[in-house]
Amino acid sequence: MRSADIADATTKARIRDAAIDLFGRDGYAATSVRSIAEAVGVSPALVIHHFGSKEALRSECDIRIIEDLTDRTHGLDDNNLGRSMQAMLTDLERYRPTMNYLGRMLLDGSPGGDQLLDELIAVTETMLADGEADGSMHPSADPQMRAVLITMQAIMPIVLQRQFTRQFGENRLTDDIVRRMTLPTLELYTHGLYRDERILDAARAALGGGS
Numbered sequence: 789m790r791s792a793d794i795a796d797a798t799t800k801a802r803i804r805d806a807a808i809d810l811f812g813r814d815g816y817a818a819t820s821v822r823s824i825a826e827a828v829g830v831s832p833a834l835v836i837h838h839f840g841s842k843e844a845l846r847s848e849c850d851i852r853i854i855e856d857l858t859d860r861t862h863g864l865d866d867n868n869l870g871r872s873m874q875a876m877l878t879d880l881e882r883y884r885p886t887m888n889y890l891g892r893m894l895l896d897g898s899p900g901g902d903q904l905l906d907e908l909i910a911v912t913e914t915m916l917a918d919g920e921a922d923g924s925m926h927p928s929a930d931p932q933m934r935a936v937l938i939t940m941q942a943i944m945p946i947v948l949q950r951q952f953t954r955q956f957g958e959n960r961l962t963d964d965i966v967r968r969m970t971l972p973t974l975e976l977y978t979h980g981l982y983r984d985e986r987i988l989d990a991a992r993a994a995l996g997g998g999s
Contacts, residue, residue: 799828799830799834799838800838800839802828803824803825803828803830803834803835803838803839803845804839804845804848804849804852805885806824806827806828807819807824807845807846807848807849808849808852808853808885808886808889809827809885809888809889810823810824810827811846811849811889811892812885812886812887812888812889812890812891812892813885813888815892815896816846816892816896816898820842821835821836821842821845824845846898846900847898847899847900849889849900850893850898850899850900850901850903850904851900853886853889853890853893853900853904854900854903854904854907856886857886857890857904877961877966878966880961880962880963880966884960887946887949887961888949890904890943890946891946891947891949894943894946894947895947905939905943908939908942908943909935909936909939912935912938912939912942913931913932913935916928916931916934916935916938917931945961945965945969946961949961953965956968
């Protein structure tokens, strides 16, 4: 590849990475092409030259985030996406732009956000099915719904980051908050909440025994 082509590709990647940072921090609507160009030190015309439009740039950002999450642990197993999410929460500063953008994707209703959520749920459902098969997890009356609920709980601190962290006197996820999440989450999954099955039995009866 010619040096000019390499420089051109590098500039395009810098524009995309700046857009990920700004879209994640300020939101898509509040981020202009000009502000992205200023962050990179190029002209707005060059941003349009590389991506065609602001919407096309966001699509490229969506693709990059999905690739980053699904390929970071490529070659390990089907739980790559879950491992990537865990890596994000254990190295917050490194992954903060990705995490902020992920929250925006899921809230703003972009096609990339829909795709990513579907992949997260599919990975969770597979993990739970594997757990049932090897005897490490209880079976569920509705495996699909359980996978959706667990996935939603897992992404809640990222999607509702401001409201979640505000409860602890912070305005973003910190290492201390992530550490505090670990044991209560595992306690809930390991021991459950209720000490007996009275409420579960009542719900089964009210639902006519259906799943």
